[in-house]
Amino acid sequence: MHTETHTGLDSPKGNWWKPAHRAEKVWVGIAFAWCMVLFAMMPLWHWKGGQNPSGIRRKVEPAAFMARTQEFIREYRVGDDRGMPIVEPPPGSDIYLMGMAFQWTPILKLQKGASYTLHLSALDVNHGFSLFPVNVNFQVVPGYDYGLRITPNSSGDYRIICNEFCGIGHHLMVGRVIVVDPPVTAMTTPGGGE
Amino acid sequence: MNPDSMPPAGSRAAAAAAPGYRPDSQSTFRTCPVTTRRIHDKAEALVKANAVTAIVFLLVGAIAALLLVLTRWQAVHLLSATWYYRLLGVHAMSMLIFFIIFFEMAVLHFASTALLNARNAAPKLSWAGFGLMLGGALMVEWKMWAGKADVLFTSYVPLRADPLFYLGVILFAVGALVVTFIFFANLAVAKKERTYEGSLPLVVYGAATAAIIAVITLLHGAAIYIPTFLWSLGLMEVDPQVYRLIWWGLGHSSQQINVAAMVAIWYMLGALTIGAVVLNEKISRSAFVLYILFISMASAHHLLVDPGMGPAWKIVNTSYFMYMAVLASMIHGFTVPAGMELGMRLRGYTNGMFEWLRKAPWGDPGFSSLVLSVVVFGFVGGITGVTIGTEQINIIVHNTLRSPGHFHATVVSGTAMAFMGATYYLIPLVFQKRVALWPLARIQPYIFAGGMFIFTISMTAAGYFGVPRRHWDITFAGAPYSVPFNPIVDFLLALVALGGVIAATGAFIFVAISVKSVFFGTALGEITKGTAMVGVPRGITHPPTHATDVDARNAALHDPARGLMGPAPGTIVLVMIFLAVFALYFFSNWKILSFLWKIG
Incomplete structure (x- = not known):
């Protein structure tokens, strides 16, 4: 697979732009989706919610x-x-x-x-x-x-x-x-x- | 020592002697007996000076902290109003600016020289930067203690302090900027002199991220403190809202320096204590880049209930451009523990989900600091921070105790805890001393983090009742109207004091250990690998080296047959728990918000 066995104190040799393991990619996807939920709640609350600091x-x-x-x-x-x-x-x-x-x-x-x-x-x-x-x-x-x-x-x-x-x-x-x-x-x- | 038994870092010794490597004639180098890296004496002196100065300011800040919590505990109510507000300013400046930034300067000096076998490119200029910072810091402390700058940390215009207070901040910032540029110069010289092969190590990359953000931050600082200095002399006007906007470009961006430096130290401590590996350089480095790209929006979530900006600006800029910096932290929150898990599994701790955690060196203060820093930063600091930094939820949070409840979980339980963990390794590796008071050192991270946990949770809880931050007396004795807080608030503030006293004790223990080790400690002496030594962290006596068949083990752990859970299944369970807690906390706050008066 594409992971390395070096630590963060070591220089990666050669090209380090390599595909990640599926588990890592899935987590990045989940985290991104969650960030979009966090973001979407704000316009949604302006539209449907009763408490907004607009003024x-x-x-x-x-x-x-x-x-x-x-x-x-x-x-x-x-x-x-x-x-x-x-x-x-x-x-x-x-x-x-x-x-x-x-x-x-x-x-x-x-x-x-x-x-x-x-x-x-x-x-x-x-x-x-x-x-x-x-x-x-x-x-x-x-x-x-x-x-x-x-x-x-x-x-x-x-x-x-x-x-x-x-x-x-x-x-x-x-x-x-x-x-x-x-x-x-x-x-x-x-x-x-x- | 036998070079063959060294951790993978050992390969760098050869690079140090590579053709084209030309240290200047006056520099002397020693070879670190533990990591085999070449250490430049002048760079090492700068690391020492900055770290020691940082810890002196930590002591000042911790004394102030103790007095402050004993004042907010209404049953004790120790300080007078004047001294409460004055020491609140002293505490924040000493901790959040002087302690943290001096320590970060030590990290920058260390990462750009020792970790790369490189020399300091300009030692004299580095000392000049250090001198400016120290001079500025002392000027600020002098003005605050003398009562000439009772404007708190944020010094919101038109509250007015003595002009020398602002000048002190400017000198400090200029000094820090000088050191930051020397960091980049060191990297350039190391590259030119080929002291390392390949790309920068991830830890140095993280430190470089912190340095880039430092430049952005310090420019914001110049953009606000120079006009404010002139305003304090009566030479120009400063709009209070513009001040808040740009000041927080400094105030919050500097927290992102802390985050980047802290995450770099997470990777470093993971490597040193249990041989944590980097799962994927691309993912981890991209996450650092996200910090750089989206940090300048960090100002926004301090202004969510301010009159100066509209909803569209607030929504887009909240939590750094639509949460893209939050994404970065969530990525590190996965890759750091997953790298630790894989590192342990590669050394044979493969049973079940969590053998890698159960068999970890919990008595190594470097390791316990790392884990406590990651967990409390993520679960308390991160979740509360993102939630309260939401435009509408901020209505029930702004300037209540929920705000300091959040940032003590990030800056103290996260950053300061990580810096303490790093210090337990810097003492033997840089100062070449054993860690003094070793039995205390082994439990210090638990005392400090435990105290801060009680402190932050109870502060956050009190904030739900609307208890204001930065407030001397919530019994409102002498005020025209009574403000009858729920009696539970008294209990919560007593818990805040309890947690604060425990954490301050942890900080004092840390200061005692550091001072005793550095100034009165015993020399490190010969290390026999595999033999535990009093005063030497386990990662140094038992360096986590890979087995000879590490590639086969790695291939087995990455076998597609293991399915989606992959090589670090324990971490996946942990991050899923994290996400569930996050979602629960986030939506429960929307629910609470919905009960309020209608506001728009």
Whole structure:
């Protein structure tokens, strides 16, 4: 057959471009096929799956993003929690969350089953959006607006942990998302469902 | 010693004396009594210096590691927040950059000279490269310890460190680039002076792969650290997303240097410990080429949930251009154990599926390191890495503890373990000393790998609950809102600490063995083949030589009547188990993902 009996420390003599044993060729074939499965799952999930990090992505000046977020807060503010505004936007709307050392602004109050376009950006350094305990994680980069279509599928009082190191107070940076059950009269959610 | 009893490598001694072989006049050579290769004194001094420096940085990194795990174990919570983040940077820089790259420089010097009977082409320039690397490394350490660079390993702009921190990284990278070019010069000189016959040995080919990737990586490093250095001086702007893109062209490509160097060492340790053969040069070398071709896409899977790039870019570039580098690792994952199996079967261990494993020299730390490195790298590091590097699955992984859980299984359990195994052979072969504290050396790989296994598995498990990495206090004391993690997380973080302490102990034992052997050890002395010696790995006292009828044995093992399972049936069983575990883990993660909120 075509195998050698030399080790990896020895120089192969002559032409080493020789056919491999069938077992080795079959394994290369299986491994290649598996790699194609790994690859195919990603476009497949874009097509059939419900969780994709696609979003609307564009550059934005931190000052402009902050202004937009403050406008959003003014428009839909329903209260506050120790100074942090609680904002309840209508289902289907664009909602804004800004990260800066060391807080997430504002507190979002959302309806279960409704869809929103969540715009994430940072005003100073990189932050990490980590929705607890759902465990959804996105990178939040200053200068970039990441607009993700989200549909909460359960109600509750959620946290946003910062999971990208942003300075010495990084471990104090926690935000809040409240998801409430939809009003009984409004079971159909505009813009909701996909 | 009787040349006839030498392993097949012995044939090279003749080549060394071939016509046209002209070492420069000041060089002196010795002949290795074990492998009969000609060793250039100046090249050997460089191997020694780089290896010793690597191990000093390993010690620094391991001390930091111990303090870090004892901080993340919330019941102990040892360090202050400032020192936790500071030492996190120190740990990563010392381990992932300084320890690993200094050791890789030792591997490059060794592979391009000793393995080819060749000389170092430019010893003075090699020392200059070493000096630049050491100077840069010390500058970086100084700035980090002084609290002037609390930006962690990744130093994501616009977090800002002292300009000298970036300059130190640049000097280190330039030094490494110099050494890498000397590696290629050594190969060219060896070829010209005909110190070896035929093609480069596979191990050197693997080292050359690592060197080529090193050039690509270091160019990425220049492309990001030079602008960042200028930015830190206020001379230009650096976009945070562009920084992440190019920084990871450095940050992940450098991991592929580690992989290529590690796989080369797998082939080397297989050869030295049990006479592993190369099943097929074409397959193994093509797999190395795949690493080179697809490495520059490696940046992508750190940016899967970043705003700067779209889905098409992410999908294509994920895990190095549609998994083509993963394919390379899966090929090595077969050819390395299959070569070991065939090597053992050729020496008569032919019973059943696994006699070749049962009768292997498990007390030889070079061998146990090799097997533990292959198994943990593949089963833990590889499977988790490919899975979490999938575009959508990354949503439930990014910046959680699953990420360090993965890369400690590759870089530590894989690369560092392989480098430790290689050191057990470098001590007698290069330093010409016996391995000190031999009874400890025999169990050190098990301690280290066992600790890392507990560490990586529990870290990965904690990551499923969304526990963030790089986080001083997940009890969130002092934060505006409570974050009530599942109580099991406390248990998992205690296990992380337990595994970390065991692994750090393994690292300290390794450092003690290395330092004692090299600086205070006993000389190797005369080796009597077939007689076990304290402090000398079995592959040296009992070199795995072929039987005289090796060709007949090989033909029998390749008899078509043996069917598809061929000459290495045990390996086929093992890789099928691997594939099944891989598929199970991969699809279970898609299942978990499907329960989340809808996101798009």
